[in-house]
Amino acid sequence: MAKVLMKGNEAIGAAAIKAGCHYFFGYPITPQNEIPEYMSRELPKVDGVFLQAESEVAAINMVYGAAGAGARVMTSSSSPGIALKQEGISYIAGAELPCVIVNIVRGGPGLGGIQPAQSDYYQATRGGGNGDYRHVVYAPSTLQETVDLVMESFDVAEQYRIPVMVVGDGMIGQMMEPVEFKKPKERSLAEKTWATTGTKGKRKPNIINSLFIDPQELEDHVHKLERKHEEIKKNETRFEEYNVEDADVVCVAYGTTSRIVKNAIKKCEEDGLKVGLIRPITLWPFPESAFEKITDKTKGLLAVEMSTGQMIDDVKIAIKGKKPVYFHGRTGGMVPNPTDIENEIRKIAGGEK
Amino acid sequence: MQERVVIAGFGGQGVMSMGQLLTYAGMIENKHVSWLPSYGPEMRGGTANCNVMVSDDPIGSPIVTEATTAVVMNLPSLYKFEDDVVKDGHLLINSSLIEEEANRDDVEVYYIPANKIAVELGNAKVANMVMLGAYLELTKIVKVESVVEALKKVFGESKAHLIPLNEKALAKGAEQVK
Numbered sequence: 001m002a003k004v005l006m007k008g009n010e011a012i013g014a015a016a017i018k019a020g021c022h023y024f025f026g027y028p029i030t031p032q033n034e035i036p037e038y039m040s041r042e043l044p045k046v047d048g049v050f051l052q053a054e055s056e057v058a059a060i061n062m063v064y065g066a067a068g069a070g071a072r073v074m075t076s077s078s079s080p081g082i083a084l085k086q087e088g089i090s091y092i093a094g095a096e097l098p099c100v101i102v103n104i105v106r107g108g109p110g111l112g113g114i115q116p117a118q119s120d121y122y123q124a125t126r127g128g129g130n131g132d133y134r135h136v137v138y139a140p141s142t143l144q145e146t147v148d149l150v151m152e153s154f155d156v157a158e159q160y161r162i163p164v165m166v167v168g169d170g171m172i173g174q175m176m177e178p179v180e181f182k183k184p185k186e187r188s189l190a191e192k193t194w195a196t197t198g199t200k201g202k203r204k205p206n207i208i209n210s211l212f213i214d215p216q217e218l219e220d221h222v223h224k225l226e227r228k229h230e231e232i233k234k235n236e237t238r239f240e241e242y243n244v245e246d247a248d249v250v251c252v253a254y255g256t257t258s259r260i261v262k263n264a265i266k267k268c269e270e271d272g273l274k275v276g277l278i279r280p281i282t283l284w285p286f287p288e289s290a291f292e293k294i295t296d297k298t299k300g301l302l303a304v305e306m307s308t309g310q311m312i313d314d315v316k317i318a319i320k321g322k323k324p325v326y327f328h329g330r331t332g333g334m335v336p337n338p339t340d341i342e343n344e345i346r347k348i349a350g351g352e353k
Numbered sequence: 354m355q356e357r358v359v360i361a362g363f364g365g366q367g368v369m370s371m372g373q374l375l376t377y378a379g380m381i382e383n384k385h386v387s388w389l390p391s392y393g394p395e396m397r398g399g400t401a402n403c404n405v406m407v408s409d410d411p412i413g414s415p416i417v418t419e420a421t422t423a424v425v426m427n428l429p430s431l432y433k434f435e436d437d438v439v440k441d442g443h444l445l446i447n448s449s450l451i452e453e454e455a456n457r458d459d460v461e462v463y464y465i466p467a468n469k470i471a472v473e474l475g476n477a478k479v480a481n482m483v484m485l486g487a488y489l490e491l492t493k494i495v496k497v498e499s500v501v502e503a504l505k506k507v508f509g510e511s512k513a514h515l516i517p518l519n520e521k522a523l524a525k526g527a528e529q530v531k
Contacts, residue, residue, distance in 0.1 A: 003380060005373075005376060005377050005380050005386075005388075031392060114392070114393060114394075115393070170392065171389065171415070171416075174389070174390055174392050175387060175388060175389040175390070175415055176373065176376060176387070176388035176389075177386065177387050177388070177412075177415075178380045178386060256414075256415075259412075259413045259414045259415065260413070260414040260416065262413040262414070263413040263414045266413065335416060337418065338414060338418060339418075
């Protein structure tokens with residue numbers, strides 16, 4: 001299929017429908033409104049259901065219901081709206097149901113602002129909801145990658161029966177780039193024998209539940225989830241790396257910030273500096289193995305985020321104290337400037353830090 | 354080759370669509386492209402701008418910090434973006450609405466009476482296409498034919514009758530900088 005020029009939010013909607021998602025429940029919030037707008041226009045054309053719920057809490061519970069019935073279902077929101085959905089996400093994770101949640105992040109805390117931010121890293125990777133659960137978090141940096149990951153998210157969610165979150169920011173949502181819709185690699189997906197589709201008098205009722213009163217039963221259940229999480233870590237961790245082995249400084253950045261960092265790296269390279277990049281594509285699981293390639297030559301790591309420093313925790317865990325980890329960030333909707341990043345890299349490379 | 358363009362003006366002057374057409378045309382020519390709008394609590398008559406990248410290589414940041422060209426359709430945009438243009442870059446000023454001259458003497462400045470030309474062509478709305486025509490003549494970053502092809506896709510059947518007017522506006526704009 002030929003490339004088309006699309007706005008990020010619309011491309012997310014189109015990718016979901018192409019991946020077979022026919023159910024969308026949401027509540028409006030900037031800067032992701034083009035997603036529900038697109039879904040409200042396009043889902044009826046494929047006999048799907050678009051429903052604007054009375055709140056984010058209602059929307060995520062509608063997702064819970066549709067997922068329980070075995071449907072491919074998605075919701076989208078932005079930061080404070082995703083905060084409201086956390087209870088539902090925890091229930092869906094506990095009940096082992098597949099669904100896709102898109103967060104087009106805006107500045108916080110509270111209502112915050114509407115400009116791009118990455119200040120929901122903790123919320124996305126540490127679980128804003130209660131209990132011992134994880135869910136997959138993808139952080140695309142281009143619209144092509146966004147489309148690819150949204151399409152694959154539905155397969156990943158079904159393969160592991162787990163919520164998958166796709167995290168973008170206002171820039172990913174609002175910008176236009178050419179995209180091509182390609183089928184994700186084939187996965188063997190088991191039949192949804194657990195779905196509540198009606199017994200037709202032929203089997204025992206399926207029960208979708210996250211309540212386990214007996215502690216032993218709950219521990220067994222949580223261990224089952226844990227084994228699943230380990231499988232995902234093994235099979236689904238994804239990252240991009242660039243010149244890590246040979247670098248004086250290794251930058252770590254994800255999403256749109258990584259694109260700005262790439263510009264800064266290019267400028268440093270013009271002066272003969274060797275600068276590497278680790279770009280996590282999955283924020284959970286965090287690509288810890290990518291840090292094993294860092295050699296003694298590297299003077300330090302630089303985490304760059306649109307926050308006051310959240311992913312940097314995972315960077316420190318991954319580097320196991322072997323190298324100093326520095327931070328550069330802008331927050332509140334301000335976007336890092338390539339020149340500032342460049343200066344930070346030069347300081348680390350020159351031993352000023 | 355990489356063009357980093359800022360296009361700015363009042364909401365309603367067609368700055369967003371000017372940028373989208375350039376982006377679309379770049380895509381038609383298999384170049385790497387991106388379009389990034391300013392977004393926020395904005396309204397008609399307020400300021401609007403977009404960043405466009407057209408490049409032979411993959412695009413890093415879609416944010417234009419060192420613009421190779423700035424197209425400014427109104428005075429606030431001149432003030433805001435004049436300093437962002439790199440040395441020897443292009444600064445295209447809509448002289449129908451901007452009476453002031455540029456402060457920069459290290460960039461190539463072009464004064465184009467875009468609204469006047471558009472009105473002479475019979476439709477003030479094509480002022481943006483006049484500016485785009487001038488821009489394409491200066492940089493040749495994409496072919497005019499690719500922009501026309503993009504227009505056809507954007508307009509669709511129902512507005513196809515507007516294509517000749519837009520083509521004329523592109524040509525008139527180009528004449529201004531020849």
